[in-house]
Amino acid sequence: MAKTVIEIERALEVGVRCFNVESASELKRIETVAKSVNKSPISIRVNPNVDAKTHPYISTGLKENKFGVDIDEAIDLYQKAHQSQHLSVQGLDCHIGSQITIVAPFLDALDKVLTLVEQLNDHGIHIHHLDLGGGVGIDYEGEQTINIQAYIDAILSKVGPTEIILEPGRAIVGNAGIFITKVEFLKQNSDHAFAIVDGAMNDLLRPSFYNAFHNVLPVNKNATGTQAQWDLVGPICETGDFLAKNRDLSLREGDYLALMSAGAYGFTMSSNYNTRPRVAEVMVSGHHHQCVRERETVQDLFAKEHVIK
Ligand SMILES: Cc1ncc(COP(=O)(O)O)c(C=O)c1O
Secondary structure (H helix, E strand, C coil), X not given: CCCCHHXXXXXXXXXXXXXXXXXXXXXXXXXXXXXXXXXXXXXEEEECCCCCCCCHHHECCCCCCCCCEEHHHHHHHHHHHHHCCCEEEEEEECCCXXXXXXXXXXXXXXXXXXXXXXXXXXXXXXXXXXXXXXXECCCCCXXXXXXXXXXXXXXXXXXXXXXXXXXXXXHHHHHHCCEXXXXXXXXXXXXXXXXXXXXXXXXXXXXXXXXXXXXXXXXXCCCCCEEEEEEEECCCCCCCCEEEEEEEEEECCCCXXXXXXXXXXXXXXXXXXXXXXXCCEEEEECCEEEEEECCCCHHHHHCCCCCXX
């Protein structure tokens, strides 16, 4: 989104396949840095102005979103890149958002991208690959999701012999991870039942950030406790610190709960907010499990701080 000079230099040093350029200024910067290394491969990320029909915070392909170059302005930029001695036009890039559960927005975007490819051809600028981004949604709460074969078939039916690059994230790893939390206290008032858990918004941000839904399952399937519609809330002093709302569960203090589909945008979006050390990560492979990232300590959080002299 905002590549720094150091990042561009490093990417060129390691032989980056292609920069996906997000603005005219970024193209200029890449060109300037590329002068010292010869030519830099580029692709322009266009914003096709299509509604991905997803949460506004994970929609990236509308005019009001900060991402990419307006598709109507892309030809100018491609012409500049084409004329530059230090840039080599390789592809065209587009990512319209995440957690998209129908194929139609992808195809709308693709139609616009293909029209641009034709226009570029007419200007003598040839696109060698199309990067269509990620965005394929997963099943968080039993909703209908995209049939991957249908999605691929639909893309292939429209694109000729051009190389296609896809960048799926969540669709590959989302359901490979769970977030485990412990019920510390149960608290019921006249109209609400709260399970206060040891996990918080800093550990799994999606519910408070996007109002995202994660299915909650008891780790011990046979555990019985108080049946109610529980709100799972964390220990941070924020009303937004919740992991789930209104879940029909039978709970006891000390129970462990699994928040499902936490493999994507779970740990990566976690933070040290409220001076909370980040959780340990455990990899499970067949019958084998291993800690692959240790739980942080409070000392770790202060390790890079210095007392003023
Ligand atoms: C440019 C780009 N490509 C791919 C992805 C992956 O998206 P998803 O996990 O929804 O497939 C993202 C996510 O933010 C992105 O910004």
